[in-house]
Structures are given as structure tokens and as C-alpha cells.
Amino acid sequence: MIELRNVTKYFNQDRALDNISLTAETGKTTVIIGQSGCGKSTLLRIITGLTKHDNGSVKVEGNEITDKNISEIRRKIGFVIQEGGLFPHLSARKNISLMAEYLKWSESKISNRIKELVTLTKFPNEGLTKYPVQLSGGQRQRVSLMRALMLDPHILLLDEPLGALDPLIRYDLQTDLKEIFQKLNKTVVMVTHDLSEAVYFGEKIILMNNGKIVQSGNSIELLDKPKNDFVEKFINAQRSLR
Amino acid sequence: MMRLVIISISIILIANACSSKNTNQIVIGSKKFTESVILGEVLTQYMNSKDFKAEHKSQLGGTRILWSALLKGEIDIYPDYTGTIIQEILSNKQINTWDELRSTLADFNVGISEPVGFNNTYAIGMNKQLASKLGISKISDLKNHPDLIIGFTNEFMDRSDGWSSLRSAYNLPHQNVSGIDHDLAYKGLAENSLDVIDLYSTDAEIDYYDLAVLEDDLNHFSEYRAVYLYRIDSELIESSIDCINGFHNEISEEEIRGLNKLVKIDKESEKSAASKYLLNKFGIRSSFEKETFSSRLIKNTYDHLLLVSVSLFAAILISIPLGIFSYRKERLGKIILGSVGVIQTIPSLALLVFMIPFFGIGEVPAIAALFLYSLLPIVRNTYLGFQDISIQVRESAMVLGLSKRAILKKVELPIASRSILSGIKTSAVINVGTATLGALIGAGGYGQPILTGIRLDNISLILEGAVPAAILALFVQGIFDLFEKIIVPKGLQIKAETS
Numbered sequence: 001m002i003e004l005r006n007v008t009k010y011f012n013q014d015r016a017l018d019n020i021s022l023t024a025e026t027g028k029t030t031v032i033i034g035q036s037g038c039g040k041s042t043l044l045r046i047i048t049g050l051t052k053h054d055n056g057s058v059k060v061e062g063n064e065i066t067d068k069n070i071s072e073i074r075r076k077i078g079f080v081i082q083e084g085g086l087f088p089h090l091s092a093r094k095n096i097s098l099m100a101e102y103l104k105w106s107e108s109k110i111s112n113r114i115k116e117l118v119t120l121t122k123f124p125n126e127g128l129t130k131y132p133v134q135l136s137g138g139q140r141q142r143v144s145l146m147r148a149l150m151l152d153p154h155i156l157l158l159d160e161p162l163g164a165l166d167p168l169i170r171y172d173l174q175t176d177l178k179e180i181f182q183k184l185n186k187t188v189v190m191v192t193h194d195l196s197e198a199v200y201f202g203e204k205i206i207l208m209n210n211g212k213i214v215q216s217g218n219s220i221e222l223l224d225k226p227k228n229d230f231v232e233k234f235i236n237a238q239r240s241l242r
Numbered sequence: 243m244m245r246l247v248i249i250s251i252s253i254i255l256i257a258n259a260c261s262s263k264n265t266n267q268i269v270i271g272s273k274k275f276t277e278s279v280i281l282g283e284v285l286t287q288y289m290n291s292k293d294f295k296a297e298h299k300s301q302l303g304g305t306r307i308l309w310s311a312l313l314k315g316e317i318d319i320y321p322d323y324t325g326t327i328i329q330e331i332l333s334n335k336q337i338n339t340w341d342e343l344r345s346t347l348a349d350f351n352v353g354i355s356e357p358v359g360f361n362n363t364y365a366i367g368m369n370k371q372l373a374s375k376l377g378i379s380k381i382s383d384l385k386n387h388p389d390l391i392i393g394f395t396n397e398f399m400d401r402s403d404g405w406s407s408l409r410s411a412y413n414l415p416h417q418n419v420s421g422i423d424h425d426l427a428y429k430g431l432a433e434n435s436l437d438v439i440d441l442y443s444t445d446a447e448i449d450y451y452d453l454a455v456l457e458d459d460l461n462h463f464s465e466y467r468a469v470y471l472y473r474i475d476s477e478l479i480e481s482s483i484d485c486i487n488g489f490h491n492e493i494s495e496e497e498i499r500g501l502n503k504l505v506k507i508d509k510e511s512e513k514s515a516a517s518k519y520l521l522n523k524f525g526i527r528s529s530f531e532k533e534t535f536s537s538r539l540i541k542n543t544y545d546h547l548l549l550v551s552v553s554l555f556a557a558i559l560i561s562i563p564l565g566i567f568s569y570r571k572e573r574l575g576k577i578i579l580g581s582v583g584v585i586q587t588i589p590s591l592a593l594l595v596f597m598i599p600f601f602g603i604g605e606v607p608a609i610a611a612l613f614l615y616s617l618l619p620i621v622r623n624t625y626l627g628f629q630d631i632s633i634q635v636r637e638s639a640m641v642l643g644l645s646k647r648a649i650l651k652k653v654e655l656p657i658a659s660r661s662i663l664s665g666i667k668t669s670a671v672i673n674v675g676t677a678t679l680g681a682l683i684g685a686g687g688y689g690q691p692i693l694t695g696i697r698l699d700n701i702s703l704i705l706e707g708a709v710p711a712a713i714l715a716l717f718v719q720g721i722f723d724l725f726e727k728i729i730v731p732k733g734l735q736i737k738a739e740t741s
């Protein structure tokens with residue numbers, strides 16, 4: 001479980017997050033949606049300690065994050081970032097196993113785990129020896145996902161994991177991801193700016209605007225009972241795009 | 243691996259340092275012009291024939307370098323001229339008599355031998371033909387020809403009895419005066435790019451180039467009697483005083499001009515010229531090691547590689563951490579990058595000379611200068627290599643939970659390796675070229691034959707240094723291209739292929 005209470009974040013004078021409180025339940029998928037620049041990535045970065053919040057409290061599995069426990073907490077979190085961020089100098093396999101090697105896992109434990117992940121993410125086996133530049137966008141995101149899942153974290157954070165993909169591949173990966181989330185039963189927080197994707201994944205959807213939470217709840221609540229004009233406009237704009 | 247290399251290099255260095263300064267070895271230095279080398283060589287062979295163990299470190303540089311090397315005890319004896327000593331070394335002292343000279347030098351723990359005989363005074367020379375055409379026979383005649391192009395040695399430009407005092411003594415109007423190397427000056431005269439040069443009255447070239455020596459009609463130049471300066475704080479030198487004074491009034495102006503000609507015009511080595519002189523004059527059969535082409539090449543290669551490898555390794559060791567630090571601490575980094583940049587702008591020759599007060603002469607100051615010179619490319623490329631790593635990659639590594647150290651080792655250094663390596667390659671190639679200047683301060687290397695070649699106007703000697711230096715630079719480049727294939731991670735090389 002992840003709990004944020006009254007979290008505020010300034011970049012210089014600009015307020016990127018304004019008094020955010022939210023809970024991501026264990027075993028559920030929470031989707032954060034909103035326009036570009038509304039603070040979605042900043043939120044995930046605060047949960048992983050990449051960015052420090054100015055006010056409020058951030059608890060991961062009951063523990064307030066601090067400089068001291070951040071490495072420990074990071075190992076409980078798998079993070080798939082916006083542009084993948086794969087290590088360009090390492091093969092897909094090494095990208096996935098880097099952290100396990102650092103923790104001195106045995107070679108057989110590592111191979112077994114990679115076998116599981118390859119099956120889970122439907123990644124082609126021969127792709128493991130390739131380097132990031134030699135993989136397609138969809139394959140890269142699958143490697144990124146495997147890397148995030150390697151240590152079997154309780155929590156999975158995904159920042160627009162499907163953002164840069166073309167529609168067909170995106171559709172495939174959506175289906176696969178949903179299957180994976182259901183199978184793993186992890187606490188998932190996913191960021192997107194696509195409403196249909198949010199509805200597809202989200203057991204809980206949080207709509208943000210300008211660093212604030214505008215409305216949160218399940219998809220039916222959001223679609224049928226928009227809280228204010230902004231929510232209605234956002235929904236209509238997204239529908240008209242289809 | 244790295245540690246092993248460092249240890250072995252330090253052992254070589256220490257071994258080298260020990261072998262070059264044996265306790266009962268007398269080290270004789272000489273300046274980088276033929277006459278000085280001959281005087282150094284004559285005394286060296288003479289001492290060796292008298293059962294001393296003397297070693298000649300030839301063509302170390304100019305007066306300042308030799309004098310400070312003598313004070314530091316890096317050499318024990320070197321030949322100089324009374325005029326130079328009085329005007330240049332002791333220019334702030336009042337010296338009028340031989341005794342005053344002797345006692346002033348003693349204050350520095352330096353002794354002076356009896357004069358060797360000849361007086362090698364400064365003189366002003368020009369082409370005989372041109373001189374008679376313009377009707378110039380005395381220095382004061384120059385006054386009427388302000389358009390003459392003058393090339394004076396850098397030393398002469400700086401000396402207290404040099405150009406500026408000559409100009410005021412004779413009231414000379416010339417504007418076209420440039421500093422130039424002595425040996426190049428003769429060539430300039432022969433090719434008519436220069437009209438007037440300074441020369442020494444014992445120069446072999448005077449006859450060879452058919453020059454007119456202008457009369458010093460105002461008696462401006464003082465005496466330059468050749469003497470040996472030596473350290474007086476050593477028992478060993480004390481015991482060899484008879485040797486040092488062995489040439490009292492023995493070498494006449496004619497004789498030294500002949501010896502100069504033997505070397506400069508007839509292309510004999512100083513060693514063989516000195517040996518001939520000792521045989522003719524004293525009947526001494528002195529033995530000297532004949533240098534063959536290959537033995538010289540091996541020695542120069544060894545010296546050159548020593549200079550390049552030690553300075554480069556030290557630079558790598560310091561620069562990579564410095565580059566990383568500059569990346570991490572933005573503000574301090576700017577200062578660091580700025581300072582190593584400034585070092586790079588110091589002319590290499592000047593940097594070499596700056597090192598002498600700290601490290602004396604020989605390999606050590608040359609290595610120190612080359613080290614400083616090698617810093618910038620490596621520091622800057624390390625910095626740039628780190629800067630180029632994308633924020634996503636860095637944050638991915640952090641979020642995985644890797645420690646800072648692990649991120650450095652497993653992610654940052656491998657990704658930056660290509661840039662760092664190319665910085666090292668740049669340094670290495672520059673280093674190979676710059677190290678040729680090391681010969682000017684007695685560090686040996688490929689610069690040695692180049693230096694001698696320029697002095698003796700001997701193209702094949704120049705090539706003997708220049709060609710291997712060029713080959714070494716290409717070789718170093720090749721080695722680093724190979725390193726790149728091995729060290730830079732494969733994933734990054736693929737990218738370079740497709741882009």
C-alpha cells in the first residue's frame with residue numbers, strides 16, 4: 001500500500017503538486033490520469049525518492065520514506081519509467097539481472113527468474129542477448145518491465161509504459177499487461193494521459209489537473225458523475241479523439 | 243592490473259634515478275651548442291683517462307638550466323664563459339677582478355677553473371658581400387642602414403650586454419629585430435632572410451659561410467673566456483681539481499674553431515672530435531663508446547616511452563576522478579576545467595622550463611610537464627562522457643536500488659568509457675609529440691637527435707628523431723583504436739555502427 005498525505009512540491013516558485021492525498025491499495029491497480037505537465041511523473045518520482053517533496057507524508061507499506069530507508073524501499077518497488085531508461089551498454093538479459101547480480105543471487109536463481117519473466121511478458125527468448133538499440137519499442141518496454149519485476153517487488157510503478165508505442169503494439173502490450181497485473185496481484189500505480197487506457201486498467205482512477213487531484217474513484221463514477229466542468233471537458237475531449 | 247603497472251613504473255623510475263647518480267660518478271653537463279658539448283666531452287674523456295668515472299650529460303639547455311642544475315647538484319661540472327657568468331648569472335653583483343669572481347662564486351659553493359685559453363666573445367656578423375656592398379665594417383656603420391633585418395639569439399636578446407644595451411651604446415635605429423635560434427640564424431643569413439646576426443668569435447661557420455665579423459669599435463662586448471664551473475662541496479670533485487685545471491691556456495681560438503668545424507661542418511661526433519684533440523695535444527688515447535644508429539634508436543625509444551608512459555599513466559589516474567568530480571560538483575567543476583584549460587595554453591617549452599626550479603633537469607621535470615599537459619583532454623572527456631549519460635538511465639539505476647559506487651562502476655563508467663578513452667588517446671598522441679621537447683632539459687627521447695640535428699644542420703639526424711616520433715604517434719593511435727574495441731561495451735559500439 002502507498003499512502004500520500006497532503007504532499008506539496010514546488011519547483012522554484014511553481015507548484016507542481018498541491019496538497020495531494022491519495023491511497024493506492026494493496027493488490028489493486030490505481031491509474032493516475034491528467035494532461036501533460038499536471039504532475040503525474042512528479043508524483044511517482046516522489047514515491048521512489050528521486051524527487052523530494054516539500055511538505056506532507058509519503059508512506060510505502062506503512063513506512064515513511066527517508067534518506068536512510070530509501071534504498072531498502074526502492075528494492076520493494078519496480079519502476080518502469082517513461083522512456084524505458086534501459087542501460088544501453090548492457091544486453092537485455094544483463095539489464096534485467098543487474099540488480100540481482102549486485103545482490104549476489106546465484107546464477108541458477110537468476111536464470112530461473114528470467115525464464116519466468118520471459119514467459120510472463122511473452123518476450124522472445126533470443127531477444128535476451130540483444131542490446132537495447134537492437135530491440136523494438138515494444139520489446140524494450142517488456143525488458144523494462146522484466147527489469148522492474150526481477151526482484152519480485154510488492155509494488156509496481158509504471159509511468160506511461162505504453163506512451164511511445166504505435167497502436168497495434170500498444171494494444172498487444174495493454175492486453176498482456178492487464179493479464180500480468182491480474183496474475184501477480186501486486187500494488188500497481190500506473191500513469192497515463194489516455195482515458196480509455198485508464199478505464200481499461202484502473203480499478204481506481206485519479207484525475208489530476210495543475211498539481212491537484214480533481215476527482216478520484218472507479219471508472220463508472222468518473223464517467224457518469226463528473227464532479228465539475230473540468231472533468232466533463234476532459235472526458236468529452238478524450239471521447240471526441242476516438 | 244592498474245596497480246601492477248604503477249608499481250612497475252615506479253620501480254623503473256627509481257632504478258633509473260639511482261643508476262644516473264652513482265656516488266663516485268662525476269656528472270659533467272654542457273649547453274646545447276657545439277662548443278659547449280665539445281668542452282664537456284673533452285673534459286669527460288680526459289677525466290676518464292685519469293681513472294675518474296665521468297659521465298657527460300650533453301646539450302641540456304641554456305645558461306639558466308645548467309647553472310641551476312649545478313646548484314642543485316644534478317651536475318658537478320659544466321663549461322661556461324666569464325662574460326656569461328658576470329653579465330648573466332651574477333648580474334646583480336659588482337665584479338671587476340678574477341678574485342672577486344672566484345669569491346662571489348664560492349658563496350654559491352661553486353668553484354671556477356683556470357681559463358681554458360680562448361676568448362669566445364660575442365660579435366656581430368653579416369654576409370661579406372653585403373657588408374662590402376654597403377660599406378659596413380664596424381658595428382657603428384650599422385647606424386646608417388636602419389632597414390637591415392636582424393635576427394639575434396634569444397639569449398642575446400635577453401642578456402644585459404645584449405641587444406638593448408648594444409642598441410643604446412651604438413645608437414642603433416633598427417626595428418626589424420627578432421629572436422631566433424643560433425643555428426637557424428646562420429641558415430637565415432645564407433638564405434638572405436636575415437642580414438645581421440650575433441655570433442661567437444669561435445664559430446666554425448664564420449669561415450664556412452664567409453662572414454664578415456664587424457669590429458666592436460666602442461668595445462661594447464666584454465671578455466668571454468672559457469672556464470669550467472664546478473661544485474666545491476664534494477670531496478670527489480676536490481680530488482679531481484688537477485683534471486679540471488688540466489687545460490689551463492691549452493685551447494687556443496684556432497684550435498677550438500677547428501674542433502667546432504670538425505663537428506659542425508665535417509659532421510664528426512663531438513666524442514670523436516674530443517678524442518682526436520686529446521690524442522694530438524696530450525697523446526691520450528681516450529676510449530669512448532661509439533654510438534651506432536641502432537643503439538641510439540633503442541636508447542631514444544626507451545627514454546621517449548618512459549616519458550610518455552609515466553606521464554600519461556599519472557594523468558589518467560588523476561584526470562578521471564577529477565572529471566567525475568567536476569561533473570558532480572558543478573561549481574567547483576567549472577574551476578577545475580578552467581584551470582586545466584589554462585595549463586594547456588602555456589606554451590609547452592615554457593611549461594618545461596617552469597618545472598626546473600621544482601624538479602631540476604632530466605626526466606622528472608619533463609614527466610611533470612607532460613603530465614600537466616595531458617590533464618585537459620582526459621578531464622574534459624570524462625566530464626563530457628558523464629554529462630552525456632541520459633537522466634533516464636541514471637534514474638533507472640538509482641531506482642533499482644544500486645549504491646552510488648555500483649552505479650559508477652556498472653553504469654556510468656562503462657557508458658562514458660568511449661569518451662574517456664578518446665580523451666586518453668588525444669593526450670597520448672599530443673604527449674608523444676610534446677615529449678620531443680624533453681631533450682631540451684636533458685630528458686632524452688626522440689627530441690635528442692632532432693636537437694643535435696638542428697644544431698649540426700644534419701637532416702638525417704633530424705629524421706632519426708622525427709620519423710620514429712611520427713611512427714610512435716600512429717602506433718599509439720592504433721593501440722587505442724584497438725583498446726576501444728576491447729574496452730567500450732558492445733552495446734555502445736553497435737549504436738556507433740548504425741548512426
Ligand SMILES: Nc1ncnc2c1ncn2[C@@H]1O[C@H](COP(=O)(O)OP(=O)(O)OP(=O)(O)O)[C@@H](O)[C@H]1O
Pocket residue numbers: 011016034035036037038039040041042043193
Ligand atoms: N526537475 C524539474 N525542475 C523544474 N520543474 C519541473 C521539474 N520536473 C517537473 N517540473 C515541472 O513540474 C510540472 C509537472 O511535471 P511532470 O513531469 O510531473 O508532468 P507530467 O504530468 O508527468 O507530464 P507528462 O504527461 O508530459 O509526462 C511541470 O510543469 C514541469 O515543468
Ligand SMILES: [Mg+2]
Pocket residue numbers: 040041042082159
Ligand atoms: Mg510524465
